[in-house]
Amino acid sequence: MMRAFTVQVGPVGFRVGSAWSGPIRALDWLYADYPKPADGIPDFTVRLEPVSALRRWVRPSVAIRGDFMLPDAVPTSLAHGLLAAEMAMNLQVAMGERRFLLLHASSVERDGKVLLMTGESGSGKSTLSALLGEKGWRFMGDEFALIEPETGLAFPFPRPVSLKNEAVAEMLRHVAAERLGPEMVGTPKGDIRHLKPPTEAIRRMGESGKPALLLFPRFGLARDVRPVPPSEVFVRLTQASTNYTMLGERGFEALTNLVQRIPACAIDYPDTETALALVDELWAELT
Amino acid sequence: MRDARILAWVLADPSRAAQLRPHQWTAMLTIAQAERLLGTLAHRLAGLDVPETAARVLDRARRAAETDRRQALWEAEMARQALAPLGLPVLLLKGTAYLAAGMDAGRGRLVGDLDILVPHDRMDDAEAALLAAGWEWVKQDDYDDAYYRDHMHELPPLIHKARDRMIDVHHTILPLTARARPDAAALIGDAVDLGNGLSTLCPEDMVIHAVLHLFADGDLSGGLRNLWDIDRMLREFAESDGFWDRLLARSRHHKVTRYVSRALRLSHHIFETPVDPYLAWQGRRGDLFYTGRLLARNGWGQDTAKLLRFAFYLRSHWIRMPPLMLARHLFTKWRKGHQPIR
Numbered sequence: 001m002m003r004a005f006t007v008q009v010g011p012v013g014f015r016v017g018s019a020w021s022g023p024i025r026a027l028d029w030l031y032a033d034y035p036k037p038a039d040g041i042p043d044f045t046v047r048l049e050p051v052s053a054l055r056r057w058v059r060p061s062v063a064i065r066g067d068f069m070l071p072d073a074v075p076t077s078l079a080h081g082l083l084a085a086e087m088a089m090n091l092q093v094a095m096g097e098r099r100f101l102l103l104h105a106s107s108v109e110r111d112g113k114v115l116l117m118t119g120e121s122g123s124g125k126s127t128l129s130a131l132l133g134e135k136g137w138r139f140m141g142d143e144f145a146l147i148e149p150e151t152g153l154a155f156p157f158p159r160p161v162s163l164k165n166e167a168v169a170e171m172l173r174h175v176a177a178e179r180l181g182p183e184m185v186g187t188p189k190g191d192i193r194h195l196k197p198p199t200e201a202i203r204r205m206g207e208s209g210k211p212a213l214l215l216f217p218r219f220g221l222a223r224d225v226r227p228v229p230p231s232e233v234f235v236r237l238t239q240a241s242t243n244y245t246m247l248g249e250r251g252f253e254a255l256t257n258l259v260q261r262i263p264a265c266a267i268d269y270p271d272t273e274t275a276l277a278l279v280d281e282l283w284a285e286l287t
Numbered sequence: 288m289r290d291a292r293i294l295a296w297v298l299a300d301p302s303r304a305a306q307l308r309p310h311q312w313t314a315m316l317t318i319a320q321a322e323r324l325l326g327t328l329a330h331r332l333a334g335l336d337v338p339e340t341a342a343r344v345l346d347r348a349r350r351a352a353e354t355d356r357r358q359a360l361w362e363a364e365m366a367r368q369a370l371a372p373l374g375l376p377v378l379l380l381k382g383t384a385y386l387a388a389g390m391d392a393g394r395g396r397l398v399g400d401l402d403i404l405v406p407h408d409r410m411d412d413a414e415a416a417l418l419a420a421g422w423e424w425v426k427q428d429d430y431d432d433a434y435y436r437d438h439m440h441e442l443p444p445l446i447h448k449a450r451d452r453m454i455d456v457h458h459t460i461l462p463l464t465a466r467a468r469p470d471a472a473a474l475i476g477d478a479v480d481l482g483n484g485l486s487t488l489c490p491e492d493m494v495i496h497a498v499l500h501l502f503a504d505g506d507l508s509g510g511l512r513n514l515w516d517i518d519r520m521l522r523e524f525a526e527s528d529g530f531w532d533r534l535l536a537r538s539r540h541h542k543v544t545r546y547v548s549r550a551l552r553l554s555h556h557i558f559e560t561p562v563d564p565y566l567a568w569q570g571r572r573g574d575l576f577y578t579g580r581l582l583a584r585n586g587w588g589q590d591t592a593k594l595l596r597f598a599f600y601l602r603s604h605w606i607r608m609p610p611l612m613l614a615r616h617l618f619t620k621w622r623k624g625h626q627p628i629r
Contacts, residue, residue: 002587013340015313017587040309041340043347045317045588067320067588098350099343248354 002047006036010146010157010205011100013037014089018048019056023081030082030160030181030194033202044068044092048084051075064088068095080184083192086162090143093157094242100146100155101247101254104240107145107154108137113212114154115283116145116262118240121189124219127167128275130195134174135276139201140209149247149254152261153208158201160194168193170272212286214264217275221268225278228264290582290591291511292557294318294328298515299559301331312341314586319348321588322511323397326352330395352395359383359398362452366401367484369420373412377485378404378478380457380496384487385516388479392519396512400444400453404488406475407458414442414456422447422454430619438462438608460496462607465503469495469541490524491537498550499543506596506603510581511557517550518558531563544569553577 002017003024015037018024037043046066050056060078064070066088076084094102105118106129115137117125126142133139140156147154160181163171168191172180181194216228216236228236237255238244244251265282269275293315297304307315319325329345329352337345359382367377380402385393405413422445424432435443441457459471474496477489488496494517501513524530538544548569551562556578580599583592590596604613 011343037340039338039340041312041316041338041344043340043344045313045320047587047589049589065588067317096347098347098354246351246354248357 005031006042007031008035008037009089009159010141011155012044012093012097012157013042014044014046014092015042016046016048016085016089018081018085019050020048020060020062020078020081022078023048023062023085026082026182027085030196033196033199044089044096046085046088046092048081048088064091066092068092074188076187080187082181082194083162083184083187083189086159086194089159093144097146097243098246100148101251102241102243103145103147103237104143104242105145106142107140107156108132109140109154109156109207109209110137110283112209113286114140114145114209115213115215115279116154116211117215117217118237119216119218122164122219123217124167124269124272124275125217126161127163127170127272128217128279130161130163130171130197131174131272131276132279133198133201138204139197144242147211147254147258148208149250151208152211152254152257154211155208156201156205158197158205160196162189163193163195165190171195211258211262213282214262215279215282216264216266218266218268219275220270222270223274223278224266224268225282226266228266230259230264233264234259289585290579291318291322291584292582294322294324295511295557295582298324298328298331299518301335304332304335304337309338310586312338316341316344317586317588318584321584323509324512324515326355326395326397327512327515328395349395352397355397356386356393358452359386359401362401362447362450362454363387363485365420365447365450366403366417366454369416369422370413371484373409373416375405375409375413375416376478376480378475379485379487380404380460381500381516384493387481387485388487390519391523392516394519396516400455402455402457404457404460404474407471410442410456410458414445417445417454417456421449425453428623430623434616438612461499461503465607467499467503467541467543467546469499469543473540490520490527490530491534494520494524494534495538495541495543495547498546501550502546503606506600507577507580514550514554514557514581518554518560521551521554521560521562525561531566535563535566538566549574549577553581557581 003021005016005024005027007014044067049063049065051061051063055061061075062078062081062084063075064073064084068091105116106125107114107116108129117128119125129142139158141158142161143159144157145154146157179196184192267278319328325348329349363383370377379387382396382398383401425444425446432443440459440462441455444453444455446453460469474492478486479489480486497517501510538547548567551567552574554560555562579592580595585591
C-alpha cells in the first residue's frame with residue numbers, strides 16, 4: 001500500500017511512493033509551489049519502503065528504493081524520511097540522466113549568464129547559491145547543474161536547498177522562517193533543514209542560461225582568489241560529474257567545450273559577506 | 288497495476304501502446320526498468336507516437352543501451368586479445384553474443400558481464416592468460432572459491448582492474464551438480480565463427496542455453512528478460528527451414544527437452560511467440576507457477592508474490608544440488624549470515 005507524491009523539477013518529473021504518510025506530507029508542503037509532471041508520466045520512480053514487514057511499525061526503518069538503487073544504501077529512520085526521499089530523487093538523476101551532462105554544482109543566473117559553483121560537501125556552494133538567490137540572482141539549483149552537450153547551455157534543477165548545521169542559522173538572517181522545513185537532527189550529514197526556493201526560481205525553472213563563470217569555493221579559510229587552469233578544471237569536473245563516463249564522447253565534448261569557454265577561480269572565504277563581495281568582484285571583471 | 292503483464296503485452300505488439308493511459312505508461316516504464324527491459328522497450332517503440340515524457344524516458348534508456356553495447360563489444364575484443372596467444376577463439380555466450388551477432392535479442396539489451404565458453408581442459412590456461420592481462424579475482428572467501436571450482440560450470444568471477452568489468456569463464460552451460468548434463472564438446476564443436484576472432488553457439492544451442500539459464504541456473508530473477516531473449520530468438524531462427532526439427536533433435540541430444548518445451552509454452556503464453564506445437568507439448572504441469580513468478584512485479588516496480596519467489600529460490604538450489612550437499616551448503620551460508628532473498 002503506497003502513498004504517492006509527484007512533482008516536476010526542471011526537466012525531470014518524479015513519483016515518490018511511501019509506505020508511511022509522514023514523508024509524503026513533508027514533500028507536499030516542501031514542493032507546494034511546484035507543478036506536477038506535464039502529461040502525468042514521471043521520469044523516475046522512488047520508493048520508501050520498510051526494510052522488513054515488522055519495521056513498518058516497530059522502530060520504522062526506511063529503505064531507499066526506486067528505478068536506480070545502490071546495493072549498499074543505508075536505511076534511515078522514519079524521522080529522516082524527507083531526507084531519504086530527497087536523497088533517492090538525487091540518486092535517480094545522478095545514475096539515470098543521459099541527455100544532460102550532470103555537474104555536482106550549484107548555479108545562479110543573471111542577465112542570461114550562469115555562475116556555477118562546485119566543491120566538496122561543506123565548501124558552502126549550497127548556501128552561497130541560496131544567498132545569491134535572495135540577492136538579485138535567479139536560483140537555479142544547489143545540487144546539480146545540467147549542461148546540454150549540443151548547446152552548452154545550463155538548465156535549472158531548482159530543488160529545495162538542503163541546509164546543513166551552521167548554514168541554517170546563517171540563512172535565517174536572510175529569509176523568513178516560514179520558508180524552512182522541519183529540522184532533522186543527527187542525520188548522517190548533520191542537522192538538516194530544507195529551504196523553499198524563491199517562487200520566481202520555480203516559475204522560471206524551464207529557462208536555461210549560458211555558463212559564464214565557474215567558482216571552486218572553500219569556506220573557513222582566509223580570503224584568497226586563484227585562477228584555476230583549464231586542465232585542472234577539466235579533471236576536477238570529471239570528478240564532480242556523476243554521468244561523465246556514461247555519456248562517452250558526448251560527455252567529453254561537452255566538458256572540454258565548457259572548460260575552454262569560461263574562466264574558473266578558486267575562492268577561499270572566512271564568512272558569507274566576504275564570499276558575496278568576491279562573487280560581485282569576479283562577476284564585474286567578466287564584462 | 289497488479290503484475291508485469293502490461294509490459295509483456297506492449298513488447299509483443301508495440302502498436303498497443305497507443306491505447307495506454309498515463310498511469311499505465313508510468314507502471315509499464317517502471318516495471319520495464321525493474322526488469323532491465325527498458326532499453327528493449329525503447330527499441331520496440333522507436334518511431335511510434337508516444338507521450339513526451341515517455342519519449343524522454345525511452346530516449347535515456349536507448350542511450351544507456353547504446354553505451355552498454357559499445358562497452359560490451361569492447362570487452363569481448365579485450366578478451367579476444369588476451370586469449371589469442373593460446374589459440375583459443377572467444378566463444379561468446381548470452382548478451383554479448385546477441386550483440387556481436389547482430390541478433391534481434393540484442394536490440395536495446397543491457398549486458399552486465401562478459402560470458403565466454405572455454406574447453407574444460409583449457410580452463411587453467413585461460414585463467415592464467417586473463418590474470419596476466421589485468422583481470423583479478425573478485426574478493427571472496429575460501430568456501431565460495433572452492434565451491435565454484437568443485438561444483439560450478441564456471442570459474443569464480445574475474446573483474447578487470449582498470450575497466451571494472453566482469454568476465455565469467457564457463458566450460459559448460461549448467462552447474463556440474465545439476466541433474467541434466469548438456470554435451471559441452473558439441474556446444475564448442477558446432478559453434479558459429481563470426482569471422483573476427485569471436486564466435487557464438489549455433490542457433491539451437493543459443494536457445495537451449497537461454498532456456499537453461501532461465502530455469503535451471505537460478506531463481507528466475509530477471510526471468511522476464513531471459514524469456515524475452517528466447518522469444519526473439521525463436522522468432523528470428525524460425526525463419527530458417529527445419530529450425531524446429533533441429534531444436535527438437537538438439538534438445539534430445541542434450542537431454543533437456545522438458546525445459547525447452549516449457550520455455551516455448553511460457554514464451555507463447557506471455558509474449559505470444561509462434562511455437563512448434565509438438566515440441567511445446569512435452570508435459571505442462573506447473574506452468575501457472577512459472578507465469579506467476581515471471582510476472583511478479585507491480586506498477587511501483589516492487590517485487591510481488593513473495594512466497595512464490597521464495598519457493599523458486601528453494602527450487603533453484605534443489606535442482607542444482609543433491610540433498611545432502613544442499614543441506615551443507617545452506618548451513619554454511621546461514622552461518623555466514625547470508626541473506627536468502629535479495
